[in-house]
Amino acid sequence: xxxxxxxxxxxxxxxxxxxxxxxxxxxxxxxxxxxxxxxxxxxxxxxxxxxxxxxxxxxxxxxxxxxxxxxxxxxxxxxxxxxxxxxxxxxxxxxxxxxxxxxxxxxxxxxxxxxxxxxxxxxxxxxxxxxxxxxxxxxxxxxxxxxxxxxxxxxxxxxxxxxxxxxxxxxxxxxxxxxxxxxxxxxxxxxxxxxxxxxxxxxxxxxxxxxxxxxxxxxxxxxxxxxxxxxxxxxxxxxxxx
Amino acid sequence: xxxxxxxxxxxxxxxxxxxxxxxxxxxxxxxxxxxxxxxxxxxxxxxxxxxxxxxxxxxxxxxxxxxxxxxxxxxxxxxxxxxxxxxxxxxxxxxxxxxxxxxxxxxxxxxxxxxxxxxxxxxxxxxxxxxxxxxxxxxxxxxxxxxxxxxxxxxxxxxxxxxxxxxxxxxxxxxxxxxxxxxxxxxxxxxxxxxxxxxxxxxxxxxxxxxxxxxxxxxxxxxxxxxxxxxxxxxxxxxxxx
Numbered sequence: 001x002x003x004x005x006x007x008x009x010x011x012x013x014x015x016x017x018x019x020x021x022x023x024x025x026x027x028x029x030x031x032x033x034x035x036x037x038x039x040x041x042x043x044x045x046x047x048x049x050x051x052x053x054x055x056x057x058x059x060x061x062x063x064x065x066x067x068x069x070x071x072x073x074x075x076x077x078x079x080x081x082x083x084x085x086x087x088x089x090x091x092x093x094x095x096x097x098x099x100x101x102x103x104x105x106x107x108x109x110x111x112x113x114x115x116x117x118x119x120x121x122x123x124x125x126x127x128x129x130x131x132x133x134x135x136x137x138x139x140x141x142x143x144x145x146x147x148x149x150x151x152x153x154x155x156x157x158x159x160x161x162x163x164x165x166x167x168x169x170x171x172x173x174x175x176x177x178x179x180x181x182x183x184x185x186x187x188x189x190x191x192x193x194x195x196x197x198x199x200x201x202x203x204x205x206x207x208x209x210x211x212x213x214x215x216x217x218x219x220x221x222x223x224x225x226x227x228x229x230x231x232x233x234x235x236x237x238x239x240x241x242x
Numbered sequence: 243x244x245x246x247x248x249x250x251x252x253x254x255x256x257x258x259x260x261x262x263x264x265x266x267x268x269x270x271x272x273x274x275x276x277x278x279x280x281x282x283x284x285x286x287x288x289x290x291x292x293x294x295x296x297x298x299x300x301x302x303x304x305x306x307x308x309x310x311x312x313x314x315x316x317x318x319x320x321x322x323x324x325x326x327x328x329x330x331x332x333x334x335x336x337x338x339x340x341x342x343x344x345x346x347x348x349x350x351x352x353x354x355x356x357x358x359x360x361x362x363x364x365x366x367x368x369x370x371x372x373x374x375x376x377x378x379x380x381x382x383x384x385x386x387x388x389x390x391x392x393x394x395x396x397x398x399x400x401x402x403x404x405x406x407x408x409x410x411x412x413x414x415x416x417x418x419x420x421x422x423x424x425x426x427x428x429x430x431x432x433x434x435x436x437x438x439x440x441x442x443x444x445x446x447x448x449x450x451x452x453x454x455x456x457x458x459x460x461x462x463x464x465x466x467x468x469x470x471x472x473x474x475x476x477x478x479x480x481x482x483x484x
């Protein structure tokens with residue numbers, strides 16, 4: 001935390017902008033507050049002019065790193081006390097962003113795994129379908145952490161990625177959340193047919209899509225955005241002495 | 243606009259935090275975008291530790307001005323190109339905030355009146371019920387502007403303010419949006435009984451409340467948050483040459 005002891009959670013957002021709004025909503029919903037002043041103080045860089053992370057990792061687009069570092073530099077100017085990034089794929093550049101940030105940065109997969117551990121208490125026979133970008137799956141952040149917990153997982157195959165996940169993701173980004181949600185639901189059913197009992201929403205576009213179709217899968221999902229929100233609220237309550 | 247020609251809309255928010263999220267959602271919904279990068283770049287100060295505006299104006303609480311100026315000072319550090327404030331009552335300190343901001347500040351009542359002019363085109367016999375805080379009503383921003391347009395208005399009486407508006411507003415602030423929405427609906431029915439055909443939602447807590455009860459009044463409302471969102475998107479499209 002910087003020299004000032006002010007609590008100010010920074011959000012490096014915009015990837016996409018709706019996922020950032022989803023995070024802010026989930027932070028508010030997770031905060032026990034009787035009045036405005038008890039809510040989490042947040043500084044939000046919701047600047048979506050970041051080159052496409054999926055295309056960059058596929059080798060067909062510019063690197064998002066300069067734009068991400070520009071966001072971190074601006075958040076540094078605000079003396080934020082913590083930094084969170086509501087985009088899983090952007091965590092490909094986590095080490096560089098952590099090095100540039102004056103505030104500590106939480107890895108979204110660590111926040112999400114804390115929720116998996118919590119869920120395991122109640123449902124020890126969890127089999128988790130992982131919904132994520134190619135980049136996130138290739139990085140293996142979730143697979144490694146789930147394997148360390150001995151949790152079984154079900155991953156999408158290439159056809160499901162190309163026909164369901166990717167088009168669903170880009171539908172949410174162009175404002176067609178329900179169309180995206182329908183694709184994600186179909187993907188969830190495919191993963192369930194191969195044994196998944198629950199899902200990890202390891203891409204922050206997924207929850208707004210599923211919410212737009214009021215999917216019953218939301219009740220059986222561990223959502224990385226919700227996980228960031230809960231972590232942020234826990235830090236705030238700790239700061240407030242609650 | 244500062245020396246750099248970067249477009250970056252600044253939001254002095256947190257009053258309440260949900261009203262700020264409502265603004266961000268409405269900006270996204272109002273933006274014609276095919277992908278992330280076409281959405282409005284925003285820097286959002288969503289820090290709700292601002293003394294209660296309504297209590298300050300009633301003479302029973304500390305001034306919010308120092309906290310508001312602190313927010314403006316932080317947004318100045320980011321070289322924002324425009325500033326909007328999604329809280330009507332905070333516009334009581336508009337002159338001081340405008341003087342402190344390096345970016346031009348839009349008055350929320352001006353943005354809202356642009357939408358009233360638009361609505362008058364289609365519905366010339368509009369009679370507008372004004373839903374706002376005591377502070378906003380006492381300042382007269384809306385009454386003066388509506389009078390200049392020869393628009394008839396219906397204002398809440400003291401009993402309606404005390405029994406419906408104020409408890410509704412604070413219900414939204416403590417996370418009970420539906421309870422707030424029920425009060426606002428009752429207030430709308432009272433104003434309608436005195437001749438209001440449409441509403442001006444001149445407090446940014448009102449739309450989230452009415453949305454939570456899926457109120458039919460939303461379709462007959464000119465919402466100050468929506469007005470700020472549309473103005474912001476219009477500036478962005480102008481910048482993009484659209």
